[in-house]
Amino acid sequence: MALPSWEDPKLGSMKRVALWLATVAGEGRIFTYTQLRDVFPGVAQIDRRVRDLRGRGWRIDTAREDTQLGMHELRLVSVGEPVWEDRKGPGKETSGLTGTRRREVLAKDGHICRSCGISVGEDYAGSFERSQLDIARREVRLPDGSTAVELITECRRCRVGASQLETDAAQTIAEISHLGSMELRMLDSWVKEDKREFGKVELLWAAYRTMPADSRERFRVALKSSLG
Ligand SMILES: [Zn+2]
Incomplete structure (x- = not known):
C-alpha cells in the first residue's frame, strides 16, 4: 500500500512529520530539529510531534541513548505505529477505559481535579457551574528521557484548557535533590497528607x-x- 505524502496539507502535523521521517529521512538516519523546522516552517513545537511519535512506538534516539550522535542530532532507529492511518490515538480518548479502571484512578487521585483541586459536584469559584470529574491522559516525561502516557483525574473545565498540558516528571523529580533536609521533611508531610499544611x-x-x-x-x- 502506498503511503500518503508527507506534503499533504490535509494531514495533521504529527502524521506529516511521521511520514517525512519514514520516507525521506529513513530508518537508521540522522536528522535535527532545525532540519524539521525548515521542512515544516508552519508547525509550532516540532519537538512535541517527535515526543508524540515516541509515545506511539517510534524509536528516536538522542545523544543520551546514542553516543555517536552530536548534541543536536537525533536518529530514527525504527518506525513505530503507522500514525497516518486513521485510528484513535492515545490522545484525549479515554472512553476505552473500564469502569473499574476509572474508579481506581479517581480513588488514587482522591476524587479531586489534579489540575485545579476542585472536588466532584463542587461549584467553581465565582460561578454556579458544577464540576464534573473525568479521566484524562497526560503525557509524562520520565527521568530516563522517555515519554509515557499516564491517567489523571481532571475536571471538564481543566480538560478543555489543559489539552496541551504535559507533565515533566523528570524535571520535577530532579528538583528534589536541590532541597535541604528540612524542606524535604516538609514536602514529605504535604505529600503524605496530599495537602499543604x-x-x-x-x-x-x-x-x-x-x-x-x-x-x-x-x-x-x-x-x-x-x-x-
Ligand atoms: Zn480542574
Whole structure:
C-alpha cells in the first residue's frame, strides 16, 4: 500500500512529520530539529510531534541513548505505529477505559481535579457551574528521557484548557535533590497528607501582613530581639 505524502496539507502535523521521517529521512538516519523546522516552517513545537511519535512506538534516539550522535542530532532507529492511518490515538480518548479502571484512578487521585483541586459536584469559584470529574491522559516525561502516557483525574473545565498540558516528571523529580533536609521533611508531610499544611512561620507571616502599621512595628521589634 502506498503511503500518503508527507506534503499533504490535509494531514495533521504529527502524521506529516511521521511520514517525512519514514520516507525521506529513513530508518537508521540522522536528522535535527532545525532540519524539521525548515521542512515544516508552519508547525509550532516540532519537538512535541517527535515526543508524540515516541509515545506511539517510534524509536528516536538522542545523544543520551546514542553516543555517536552530536548534541543536536537525533536518529530514527525504527518506525513505530503507522500514525497516518486513521485510528484513535492515545490522545484525549479515554472512553476505552473500564469502569473499574476509572474508579481506581479517581480513588488514587482522591476524587479531586489534579489540575485545579476542585472536588466532584463542587461549584467553581465565582460561578454556579458544577464540576464534573473525568479521566484524562497526560503525557509524562520520565527521568530516563522517555515519554509515557499516564491517567489523571481532571475536571471538564481543566480538560478543555489543559489539552496541551504535559507533565515533566523528570524535571520535577530532579528538583528534589536541590532541597535541604528540612524542606524535604516538609514536602514529605504535604505529600503524605496530599495537602499543604501551613507552617508556623507562614501563619505568622500572613498574620503580620494583615496587621496595622503600629502592630507591624511592634512585631518587628519583638522579632529583632528574638534574633538577639
Ligand atoms: Zn480542574
